[in-house]
Amino acid sequence: MKTFNPISMLKDTAVQFVTSTVYLAKHLWVILTSLVLIGLFLKGWASLIAAPILCILLVHITQYTLDGTIKTTPLFGFRWSKIETHFLIYTVISYGVLVLLNRLPEYMAEKFSADSGIAVVVGLPILSVLLTLFLSSRLLLVFPLIIKRGTLGIKESWKETEAIWCKTFFLAALFYGIVIGLIIFIKSPYVETLAAIFQAMLAANVYKKIK
Numbered sequence: 001m002k003t004f005n006p007i008s009m010l011k012d013t014a015v016q017f018v019t020s021t022v023y024l025a026k027h028l029w030v031i032l033t034s035l036v037l038i039g040l041f042l043k044g045w046a047s048l049i050a051a052p053i054l055c056i057l058l059v060h061i062t063q064y065t066l067d068g069t070i071k072t073t074p075l076f077g078f079r080w081s082k083i084e085t086h087f088l089i090y091t092v093i094s095y096g097v098l099v100l101l102n103r104l105p106e107y108m109a110e111k112f113s114a115d116s117g118i119a120v121v122v123g124l125p126i127l128s129v130l131l132t133l134f135l136s137s138r139l140l141l142v143f144p145l146i147i148k149r150g151t152l153g154i155k156e157s158w159k160e161t162e163a164i165w166c167k168t169f170f171l172a173a174l175f176y177g178i179v180i181g182l183i184i185f186i187k188s189p190y191v192e193t194l195a196a197i198f199q200a201m202l203a204a205n206v207y208k209k210i211k
Contacts (some may be wrong), residue, residue, distance in 0.1 A: 003164060004209040006171035013202045016065070020201075024064070030076035031057045039189045054193065055087040056080070058200045062143045065204035086146045090153065094139070101132050133176065137161065137168035143200055144207035164210065175202065 025032060031053060038050045056078060064070050073079045104124070138161050145153035145160070161168050179195045 002210045004167065004206060006167050006174060009171060009202070009205060009209065010174055013198065013205050016205070017198050017201055020064070024061070024070070027070040027072060028057060028060055028077050031060070031078065035193055036190070039193075051091065052080075052084070052088055053078075054196060055084050055091060058143065058196060059083055059087055059147070061197050061200040062147055062204050065201045066144060066147065066208065082150070083147055086152050087143065090142050090146070093154075097135065098132065101128050104128055133169055133172050134165075136172040136176070137165055140168050140172065140203050141207050142203070144204045148207070160207075160210070168206070171202075171206070175199065 034053050035050055035057065038047060038053070042049065060070055060077060070077075139154060139157050141157040141160050142153040145151070145156045149156055175198075179191070182191050182195070
């Protein structure tokens with residue numbers, strides 16, 4: 001199996017992300033504008049309408065990274081097929097798992113007595129972070145595999161990353177570390193959307209590199 005350098009992969013994807021901005025904005029401006037307007041005007045449960053639109057955008061971004069082109073449609077890029085459905089299903093699953101892992105340390109800390117000591121208070125959050133990074137590293141290739149294999153991609157990604165999980169773990173740690181830093185210092189809901197776009201590109205680039 002081919003391998004890759006996580007730092008070089010992150011750097012190359014960042015360059016691609018910047019140089020592709022104009023091209024992507026030109027072909028996907030309606031979808032991008034829709035997400036911006038939803039972020040501005042819709043709050044609470046109403047903002048969930050952004051989820052399927054974001055999935056449509058991520059399908060375009062992944063296909064563009066894999067094939068080098070945007071497949072436009074008569075509806076300004078809006079479309080829905082089995083691929084978008086799989087993207088949405090995986091997005092919902094991964095979000096649910098992320099929420100569960102974030103809540104688990106708090107829940108477990110409440111179950112233990114206050115006499116459990118610093119090991120429980122500190123150890124549980126660290127364990128939760130490590131587990132989150134491990135799952136993210138093993139499921140990194142889900143989006144490109146959904147497009148290439150036509151399946152949900154979870155089992156396939158787990159298998160494809162088996163021999164390189166140390167590298168994908170390091171890559172996930174770098175990526176999420178940068179994203180968390182940006183979220184802390186830049187108070188904007190659009191950071192997460194940009195992070196999702198970048199992650200789609202990153203996953204597709206890793207897939208191309210190891211295949």
